[in-house]
Amino acid sequence: MNLGEADKLVTFFSLDRGMQKGTAKNARKSFRRFGAGLEAFTLSRLHLYEREHQDLPRIESADILAQHAEICCNLASAAAGAVMLELVKELAPPGERNAPVFLLLSQVLHLLNEGGDPVFLLSIYEIKLFSLLGYQPKLDRCLSCGSLPKGETVFLAMKGGILCPDCMVSSGESQLRLSAGAVGFYYQALRMDMDKVARLKPSTSILQELDRTFSAYTFHIIGKRLKSTEFLKTVCAL
Numbered sequence: 001m002n003l004g005e006a007d008k009l010v011t012f013f014s015l016d017r018g019m020q021k022g023t024a025k026n027a028r029k030s031f032r033r034f035g036a037g038l039e040a041f042t043l044s045r046l047h048l049y050e051r052e053h054q055d056l057p058r059i060e061s062a063d064i065l066a067q068h069a070e071i072c073c074n075l076a077s078a079a080a081g082a083v084m085l086e087l088v089k090e091l092a093p094p095g096e097r098n099a100p101v102f103l104l105l106s107q108v109l110h111l112l113n114e115g116g117d118p119v120f121l122l123s124i125y126e127i128k129l130f131s132l133l134g135y136q137p138k139l140d141r142c143l144s145c146g147s148l149p150k151g152e153t154v155f156l157a158m159k160g161g162i163l164c165p166d167c168m169v170s171s172g173e174s175q176l177r178l179s180a181g182a183v184g185f186y187y188q189a190l191r192m193d194m195d196k197v198a199r200l201k202p203s204t205s206i207l208q209e210l211d212r213t214f215s216a217y218t219f220h221i222i223g224k225r226l227k228s229t230e231f232l233k234t235v236c237a238l
């Protein structure tokens with residue numbers, strides 16, 4: 001975000017401190033000082049200057065470690081990448097170190113930059129991110145009767161869980177259907193390492209079901225729609 005005449009307010013997710021903000025002096029006037037080191041999707045080593053009684057650290061310099069410039073060359077990749085960044089910004093508690101989330105974000109941005117399917121990678125990212133941040137939905141047992149449903153279930157965003165076919169009739173909430181295939185894929189992706197999970201090939205309908213599920217669940221958790229999700233819907237058929 002622009003700050004005053006010449007500066008920028010930069011939001012970044014770091015290995016050491018999780019979600020953070022910092023100011024970058026003259027970042028708007030002089031490109032030379034920071035280069036592309038503060039651009040979206042870039043993995044950088046930031047040098048910070050902190051003083052007591054000062055709210056935000058000052059970013060002195062940024063060394064680029066991985067630029068991920070290809071993400072912005074493809075509209076669907078840029079849109080999915082924007083959702084990934086906005087999700088971590090909204091869900092990760094500020095100032096709290098979370099190395100697994102940092103690793104997940106780095107890996108998924110790398111795969112996106114390498115030309116991986118944006119909708120698929122976003123789905124994998126959501127499945128793993130929500131779990132790492134303590135928001136993992138419970139899709140294996142019915143919330144009402146505790147049974148292990150075999151067929152189609154209904155997802156309740158308000159409760160972060162599912163209802164089995166026997167219990168779903170009594171619910172007055174709007175119904176988001178989840179097939180057994182989508183639930184199976186969800187748990188498979190959750191347990192697998194990132195390098196293996198990237199080789200899975202779920203159907204388009206499974207990805208659509210999970211996209212709707214996580215959109216509704218995100219809306220319930222943060223109380224608003226993500227701006228980047230609306231953009232993604234205009235460029236990808238979801």
Ligand SMILES: [Zn+2]
Pocket residue numbers: 142143144145146147163164165166167168
């Ligand atoms: Zn039930």
